[in-house]
Amino acid sequence: MSNFWINLYKFPRFLISVLIGFFLTTFQPIFKLLKNKKERIVFMTIIVIITVLCYRIIQIMTDNI
Missing domain, CATH: 1.20.5 (Single alpha-helices involved in coiled-coils or other helix-helix interfaces)
Known part of the structure; x- marks a missing residue:
């Protein structure tokens, strides 16, 4: 059961890293376009x-x- 709580505590960090990765891969072509x-x-x-x-x-x- 302690494994469950450890994974649950790691989830917000995982969510933030997924969102940052999504925005970086989405906006990278736009930043290249603006050069x-x-x-x-x-x-x-x-x-x-x-x-x-x-x-x-x-x-x-x-x-x-």
Whole structure:
């Protein structure tokens, strides 16, 4: 039974390491993309367009024009 509690105490550290690994592998291509100035401008433009589009859609859905 003590093995169970030892494993249970290790779980939060495991969860944190899995989440950090997920974010590092997810955002690594984006960080590589941001090194080039031309690609950085295109990427930031796309992010701004998506953000404005989502904002407008939510505004229209909630009838707050």
